Amino acid sequence: LRATCDARDADTARIAALRDRLVDGLRAAIPDTFENGDRSAKVAGNAHVGFTGVEAETLLVALDQAGVCAAAGSSCSSGATEPSHVLAAMGLAHGDALSSIRLSLGYASTSADVDVALEVIPGAVTRLRRAGAAA
């Protein structure tokens, strides 16, 4: 317990830096990407981003297939994703909430994990947007 407490500040700073690099990287690489929540007011491991016009549920499958685990909304007992009432309370439009995903980082997250996410997510978002426009 003491080791955990001693390391907490350093871990939090390290995780926050990884999160910032992830979110900044996604926003730089993908047009029409928005960030949910104020970084200074939320836990360090929370990367919450939305991609306009992309269905989060579809994106989660594409990311899972590429080895990136993400989540969206809140899970109900069936395991289905429910639109987040928190995002709604934060004033996010319904459509934007349905386009948002949550990438969670923790003490085990590494810089290499962020590299993989930054490599996979832009391609997946672009592919889904192109397929959606063609449909």
Add this chain to the structure above:
Amino acid sequence: VSVTPESARVLVAMSGGVDSSVAAALLLEQGYDVTGVTLKLWGGESDSGCCSVSDVEDARRVAAQLGIPHYVFNFTEEFDTAVVAPYVDAYADGRTPNPCVECNRSLKFGRLLERAETLGFDFLATGHHARVERATDGSVRLRRGVDAAKDQSYVLYMLGPRELARTLLPVGELTKAEVRAHAVRLGLRTASKPESMDVCFITRGGREEFLAGRAHVRAGAIVDTQGATVGAHAGVANFTVGQRRGLGVAVGERRYVVDVDAATATVTIGRRDDLLRDTMELRDVVFTDGRVSPRCALTAQVRAHGEPVAAALDGTTLCFDAPQPRVAPGQVVALYDDDRLVGGGIAT
């Protein structure tokens, strides 16, 4: 898209029942790259029929047993808009809707097929009892399932060439007994699961109670074919053309509902002969092959498990070889050439 299992990616809609479980297992055995998906369609109180929480759990466990990825898509909003709301509206308007058909049209072969394509899947598969026949010239037709008693081609009448080209229906080649035998052989937990029969979102209280809570119920008169009032009713939503039970009117011989007029809240009853028609009008006619033309020597099926009757289609008019009892407006009429689906429409 050619149908070769080698590396073809299939998204299987798994309801948690035995048919779609076996469909997924058979495709996997045939060498397809299989992913399972279960649709959460209904967030309401029913949660009993198909697609409830326990059914999602069954589907998830079968997928885990087969070693395939499994996802849950939440289509509750679309289900309410495309299936439940039109269902309520239809009854309130004196029509008899077909919610399973609308679910197939808008959700399974609409939204889900769209997502499957977006995600790069080559095919969408379901556990429906019907067969997709792929001819050497590239044309695709829908045929009745091998098990005549379980055939579900009727609820897939709306599938056109675009959808059929992307569809695999592996259990349509099997009888229900063979499907269950496969499930037992594979040790699937859904092997002896009973079939879902009722409309999945209807609560235990039944249709009338469900509609009473959602539709404006307007009481009115029950009249005979001469227009004389013979009784009263609590709402047109409780009546379907052709219905015999629950009329609440005591007369000598059997009486049937022969017409429902929502505008005046009038239900007309008459003898069976009063229901007979030589022709009927269809709306929203679609053809499996995408070509619109008059069709002769067809058989028409007017309910999910009804006997097909001989007919011909001219424009939107269906002409029966022998008079048939009137089909309730709103019901699907599926048209066949032998056991091949030709298309269909909605009774008016």
